[in-house]
Amino acid sequence: MDAAYSLFSQRGFLDVNTIDIAEEAGISHGALFLHFSTRDDLVNAVISKFGEEIAKRTHHLSESRSSLRGILEAHLDCIRENEFFYSRLLRDIHSLPKNAGLQLTCILSAVSHHIFLAAQREIENGNIKPVASDLLFNTWIGLLHHYLMNRELFVVSGSVVERHGNNLIDHFMKLVTLKK
Amino acid sequence: MDAAYSLFSQRGFLDVNTIDIAEEAGISHGALFLHFSTRDDLVNAVISKFGEEIAKRTHHLSESRSSLRGILEAHLDCIRENEFFYSRLLRDIHSLPKNAGLQLTCILSAVSHHIFLAAQREIENGNIKPVASDLLFNTWIGLLHHYLMNRELFVVSGSVVERHGNNLIDHFMKLVTLKK
Amino acid sequence: MDAAYSLFSQRGFLDVNTIDIAEEAGISHGALFLHFSTRDDLVNAVISKFGEEIAKRTHHLSESRSSLRGILEAHLDCIRENEFFYSRLLRDIHSLPKNAGLQLTCILSAVSHHIFLAAQREIENGNIKPVASDLLFNTWIGLLHHYLMNRELFVVSGSVVERHGNNLIDHFMKLVTLKK
Amino acid sequence: MDAAYSLFSQRGFLDVNTIDIAEEAGISHGALFLHFSTRDDLVNAVISKFGEEIAKRTHHLSESRSSLRGILEAHLDCIRENEFFYSRLLRDIHSLPKNAGLQLTCILSAVSHHIFLAAQREIENGNIKPVASDLLFNTWIGLLHHYLMNRELFVVSGSVVERHGNNLIDHFMKLVTLKK
DNA sequence: TATGAATGAGTATTCATTCAT
DNA sequence: GATGAATGAATACTCATTCAT
Numbered sequence: 001m002d003a004a005y006s007l008f009s010q011r012g013f014l015d016v017n018t019i020d021i022a023e024e025a026g027i028s029h030g031a032l033f034l035h036f037s038t039r040d041d042l043v044n045a046v047i048s049k050f051g052e053e054i055a056k057r058t059h060h061l062s063e064s065r066s067s068l069r070g071i072l073e074a075h076l077d078c079i080r081e082n083e084f085f086y087s088r089l090l091r092d093i094h095s096l097p098k099n100a101g102l103q104l105t106c107i108l109s110a111v112s113h114h115i116f117l118a119a120q121r122e123i124e125n126g127n128i129k130p131v132a133s134d135l136l137f138n139t140w141i142g143l144l145h146h147y148l149m150n151r152e153l154f155v156v157s158g159s160v161v162e163r164h165g166n167n168l169i170d171h172f173m174k175l176v177t178l179k180k
Numbered sequence: 181m182d183a184a185y186s187l188f189s190q191r192g193f194l195d196v197n198t199i200d201i202a203e204e205a206g207i208s209h210g211a212l213f214l215h216f217s218t219r220d221d222l223v224n225a226v227i228s229k230f231g232e233e234i235a236k237r238t239h240h241l242s243e244s245r246s247s248l249r250g251i252l253e254a255h256l257d258c259i260r261e262n263e264f265f266y267s268r269l270l271r272d273i274h275s276l277p278k279n280a281g282l283q284l285t286c287i288l289s290a291v292s293h294h295i296f297l298a299a300q301r302e303i304e305n306g307n308i309k310p311v312a313s314d315l316l317f318n319t320w321i322g323l324l325h326h327y328l329m330n331r332e333l334f335v336v337s338g339s340v341v342e343r344h345g346n347n348l349i350d351h352f353m354k355l356v357t358l359k360k
Numbered sequence: 361m362d363a364a365y366s367l368f369s370q371r372g373f374l375d376v377n378t379i380d381i382a383e384e385a386g387i388s389h390g391a392l393f394l395h396f397s398t399r400d401d402l403v404n405a406v407i408s409k410f411g412e413e414i415a416k417r418t419h420h421l422s423e424s425r426s427s428l429r430g431i432l433e434a435h436l437d438c439i440r441e442n443e444f445f446y447s448r449l450l451r452d453i454h455s456l457p458k459n460a461g462l463q464l465t466c467i468l469s470a471v472s473h474h475i476f477l478a479a480q481r482e483i484e485n486g487n488i489k490p491v492a493s494d495l496l497f498n499t500w501i502g503l504l505h506h507y508l509m510n511r512e513l514f515v516v517s518g519s520v521v522e523r524h525g526n527n528l529i530d531h532f533m534k535l536v537t538l539k540k
Numbered sequence: 541m542d543a544a545y546s547l548f549s550q551r552g553f554l555d556v557n558t559i560d561i562a563e564e565a566g567i568s569h570g571a572l573f574l575h576f577s578t579r580d581d582l583v584n585a586v587i588s589k590f591g592e593e594i595a596k597r598t599h600h601l602s603e604s605r606s607s608l609r610g611i612l613e614a615h616l617d618c619i620r621e622n623e624f625f626y627s628r629l630l631r632d633i634h635s636l637p638k639n640a641g642l643q644l645t646c647i648l649s650a651v652s653h654h655i656f657l658a659a660q661r662e663i664e665n666g667n668i669k670p671v672a673s674d675l676l677f678n679t680w681i682g683l684l685h686h687y688l689m690n691r692e693l694f695v696v697s698g699s700v701v702e703r704h705g706n707n708l709i710d711h712f713m714k715l716v717t718l719k720k
Numbered sequence: 721t722a723t724g725a726a727t728g729a730g731t732a733t734t735c736a737t738t739c740a741t
Numbered sequence: 742g743a744t745g746a747a748t749g750a751a752t753a754c755t756c757a758t759t760c761a762t
Contacts (some may be wrong), residue, residue, distance in 0.1 A: 030758090199730085217733090390737090571725070
């Protein structure tokens with residue numbers, strides 16, 4: 001799974017075949033199918049593992065923050081470690097087995113939950129505009145994913161989160177903040 | 181090209197092979213390659229044609245509008261007719277020949293140009309917040325593309341633009357508008 | 361036929377398709393098959409025409425010469441004008457329709473006939489060694505064809521006959537001449 | 541490789557496709573490409589193996605002979621076992637991957653080396669005419685290859701070397717020998 | 721449990737030949 | 742007669758999956 005994770009991160013899900021994965025893992029081609037009965041099974045397993053890690057981190061990091069800005073910072077922190085894998089996942093998600101889509105939805109649900117709560121609090125406190133929670137969430141996700149999926153538009157190489165993360169949060173907060 | 185356009189719209193670019201396209205077009209498999217010397221050529225041709233149409237419509241529709249809201253409405257009007265094709269293009273763009281990416285960039289450039297101009301005017305008039313133009317544009321594109329690419333999250337079937345277009349514009353305008 | 365002759369001379373018989381020939385001839389692809397019902401027919405026609413020209417030249421040129429050296433000089437003169445086509449023919453002869461082989465045999469028969477006569481005369485006169493006529497002929501043909509078929513071993517570009525013809529004749533005559 | 545060698549020997553390199561080779565080898569079509577990544581790879585491998593065998597035999601057989609006649613006899617002995625394959629190679633060499641031409645050049649170089657040495661000795665001893673070594677070599681190769689490539693002119697079926705080898709050597713020696 | 725050779729269905733592409741206009 | 746779009750069989754190559762050892 002580590003081998004697959006690494007190759008998927010580098011080359012995407014579509015351009016990596018089972019032979020390459022087996023080779024990277026240092027096992028025989030046939031042995032791969034003893035652990036995962038189909039390629040899709042392997043893909044699902046890798047994505048699920050990734051999903052669980054993200055979920056755990058999301059839960060852990062969000063706990064200590066209550067402001068919307070804090071939640072967004074936590075969100076970026078969650079992504080940071082798996083940024084390349086996550087970007088590949090976003091790009092290829094619609095060509096992957098159904099389960100992959102569910103996993104992604106799950107991950108996003110968790111994030112949305114925290115954003116919803118924080119947003120509601122801030123709205124009640126009169127800090128941010130009273131906008132529909134789902135639109136607020138989708139604006140953030142759309143913006144962030146746009147940067148992640150089209151990374152070559154925004155960085156020559158390296159991390160998009162590192163390079164643009166704070167700008168994105170600042171910008172987003174500026175949009176939603178209620179000027180007094 | 182119509183056959184390919186139709187199949188690509190329905191099933192995406194990756195799941196449609198040249199046999200299916202030929203069959204849909206009512207010609208033999210071999211005949212396909214008299215018109216387009218490779219599959220990539222065909223893909224490029226279909227996307228280029230789409231790009232030109234969009235460009236023409238964008239130019240035409242944006243002309244008569246000057247407000248930011250007007251431009252966004254025009255943008256949605258441009259997409260409306262090719263919404264399914266456009267959504268598939270967004271999903272698969274990173275697996276398509278290089279030219280496809282250039283076409284998409286071109287299309288977005290034209291849109292961004294109009295949004296930039298309108299936004300600048302509105303900022304000068306004190307109607308909207310003074311935010312960086314590129315972030316403003318990417319926020320809109322990110323939001324819209326998020327809805328288009330993940331359409332099954334937002335509509336059971338049918339048009340996302342039809343169902344959510346106005347909401348998206350209202351929401352976006354609400355975010356950027358300067359409350360007085 | 362001129363178009364085909366030209367293309368065959370340049371690129372060989374195997375790498376030229378009927379579309380290229382039609383294009384070179386300035387007619388439509390379909391029209392080609394009004395004149396020649398199959399590609400093989402065309403190939404045969406081109407080779408036959410070439411064969412007739414060579415035969416005529418061979419006959420004409422050999423007439424005035426009686427010495428073996430004179431005949432060999434005449435032989436090279438015959439080839440000179442069609443050297444590239446002839447070389448391609450030698451290379452590809454075994455992949456061409458049966459008739460092509462017969463034509464080539466015909467051409468060689470004519471040459472062999474003149475060489476036989478001259479050789480016999482010279483043997484009777486005690487000028488050259490009394491060797492079997494067919495071996496004498498095949499030695500000359502083998503040597504000449506070896507140079508023509510493998511031209512890149514012997515010239516950078518241009519005519520092999522021009523560059524090496526006289527040497528080949530001198531060498532061959534040296535071999536067969538009876539030292540006194 | 542044995543299957544390919546056999547089919548190439550019988551039908552030439554151009555008329556044998558990968559399906560036929562796989563079938564002859566008793567494996568599936570796809571399996572062929574596990575062993576050789578392209579058809580050209582297979583062709584190269586078969587020719588290279590043949591080249592090595594010939595080289596080894598050439599070296600071995602030439603060692604014990606010092607006379608020009610001995611070398612020519614050794615040369616024919618080398619070819620004898622692979623006569624059909626070698627003849628096909630000569631016929632098709634100009635349509636084969638570049639490597640094949642290099643292999644053939646290699647094989648001929650080795651032969652030419654031995655012939656050069658023997659010829660020089662015999663010239664010094666006054667046994668044969670003082671002719672240019674390369675022309676001497678090319679005369680022999682041209683003659684021999686002419687018989688091998690056009691085998692149907694010289695034998696109904698079976699081995700050309702067997703049927704005509706000694707005659708060719710006798711004839712060639714007669715040509716080059718210095719009558720005293 | 722592991723191996724790795726083999727499978728076999730699939731895919732893009734080529735090209736001589738046909739035929740309605 | 743001429744056109745040129747269409748045919749359709751052929752060909753090299755890919756890859757997830759299987760299975761005898």
